Amino acid sequence: MAETKIPFARVVCSGNELEYVRQVLESGWLTTAGKAGEFEKKFAVQVGARRALAVNSCTSALHLGLEALGLKPGDEVIVPALTFAASAETVRYLGAEPVICDVDGRTGLLRPETVAAIAAGRPKVKAVMPVHYGGQSVRMFADAQGPGLMEVARAYGLKIVEDAAHAFPARYQADAGPVGSLEETVCCFSFYANKTITTAEGGMLTSGSEDVLRRASVMRLHGIDRDVWARFTSAKPSWRYDVVAPGYKYNLPDVLAAIGLAQLEQAAAWRLARENIARRYYEALGRLEALDLLQLRSGLSPADHSWHLFPVILKPEARLGRDEFIERLAERGIGASVHYCPLYRLRYYRERYGLDPADFPETEKIWAGTVSLPIYPSLTADETEYVCLTVAELLGG
Numbered sequence: 001m002a003e004t005k006i007p008f009a010r011v012v013c014s015g016n017e018l019e020y021v022r023q024v025l026e027s028g029w030l031t032t033a034g035k036a037g038e039f040e041k042k043f044a045v046q047v048g049a050r051r052a053l054a055v056n057s058c059t060s061a062l063h064l065g066l067e068a069l070g071l072k073p074g075d076e077v078i079v080p081a082l083t084f085a086a087s088a089e090t091v092r093y094l095g096a097e098p099v100i101c102d103v104d105g106r107t108g109l110l111r112p113e114t115v116a117a118i119a120a121g122r123p124k125v126k127a128v129m130p131v132h133y134g135g136q137s138v139r140m141f142a143d144a145q146g147p148g149l150m151e152v153a154r155a156y157g158l159k160i161v162e163d164a165a166h167a168f169p170a171r172y173q174a175d176a177g178p179v180g181s182l183e184e185t186v187c188c189f190s191f192y193a194n195k196t197i198t199t200a201e202g203g204m205l206t207s208g209s210e211d212v213l214r215r216a217s218v219m220r221l222h223g224i225d226r227d228v229w230a231r232f233t234s235a236k237p238s239w240r241y242d243v244v245a246p247g248y249k250y251n252l253p254d255v256l257a258a259i260g261l262a263q264l265e266q267a268a269a270w271r272l273a274r275e276n277i278a279r280r281y282y283e284a285l286g287r288l289e290a291l292d293l294l295q296l297r298s299g300l301s302p303a304d305h306s307w308h309l310f311p312v313i314l315k316p317e318a319r320l321g322r323d324e325f326i327e328r329l330a331e332r333g334i335g336a337s338v339h340y341c342p343l344y345r346l347r348y349y350r351e352r353y354g355l356d357p358a359d360f361p362e363t364e365k366i367w368a369g370t371v372s373l374p375i376y377p378s379l380t381a382d383e384t385e386y387v388c389l390t391v392a393e394l395l396g397g
């Protein structure tokens with residue numbers, strides 16, 4: 001392919017984005033209003049949630065969820081090492097402490113048995129934050145391998161805040177509902193610019209708890225006790241309001257929600273397109289001796305995965321190291337990234353908690369060689385094939 005340029009991420013806005021944004025611009029009200037409310041309702045329907053709350057980032061959703069569950073200074077929250085910093089930093093916002101743990105080296109996911117072992121020896125652990133890494137969900141329900149995270153959480157009295165930044169649309173398993181549908185958890189999604197659907201910047205919180213939903217709804221906009229849009233658009237004098245708690249500024253403006261509404265309409269088709277790319281990657285790259293590919297966990301099929309990321313793991317004996325491999329891909333016009341530098345390797349967490357990479361052997365195996373390849377619905381068959389051929393050429397097929 002002459003002059004090949006395949007970025008790591010490519011935003012697709014091929015539907016009603018312009019039309020819905022135009023409607024907002026002509027409405028005379030650009031911040032949180034009817035489009036955000038419509039986005040919430042339609043998103044809740046898609047994930048089977050009681051209700052959804054639109055916010056300005058997944059980080060905000062995580063913070064609101066933890067706060068609404070009553071996390072206090074000195075409490076502890078189990079967080080997997082293989083995640084973005086937001087998973088742990090939102091715990092610190094509330095003066096609580098993340099307990100950073102290893103993941104399954106075959107899937108990149110938090111293991112329920114790891115959570116049980118930690119919770120059994122740490123009475124300050126009050127919650128756990130499973131990260132549905134790459135787009136496949138943590139094992140939430142019991143199966144032949146043992147109890148799922150839901151059973152473990154009930155046994156130890158733990159709250160669950162799901163970091164589902166990668167996992168829309170995805171399912172917990174073939175015979176369970178979509179990620180975001182569980183009544184007992186708080187689930188948080190991201191609509192950042194490179195996610196499976198985008199609002200440029202944005203997020204969503206779902207829960208089956210009316211108490212959580214009520215608290216998060218108030219706290220996302222300064223702790224005000226009533227709907228601000230209704231207050232400004234009422235035909236009757238309606239200026240009075242009260243502040244019932246020191247809240248935050250986490251609302252999602254209608255201009256961004258309009259983009260999300262249009263993206264939501266194409267989410268299922270885009271997920272299938274990413275799945276087809278993933279299948280081609282597994283077929284072509286699974287044969288390379290220099291690579292390991294993350295596995296689907298037990299109970300999942302490709303149709304249950306959102307396929308937000310496609311990480312490959314370079315083995316130690318590969319002819320190129322991870323950094324040189326990324327540079328050589330770039331020379332050939334292919335963008336790549338790394339997901340993620342583990343929490344224990346970030347200076348703040350390493351120094352505050354005295355963390356040693358040797359205590360996280362499975363995460364280290366992933367980190368040492370991980371490279372995320374392009375996977376998005378506008379990646380063409382020719383581009384996918386070019387990526388496969390280039391990877392094989394660089395690593396030896």
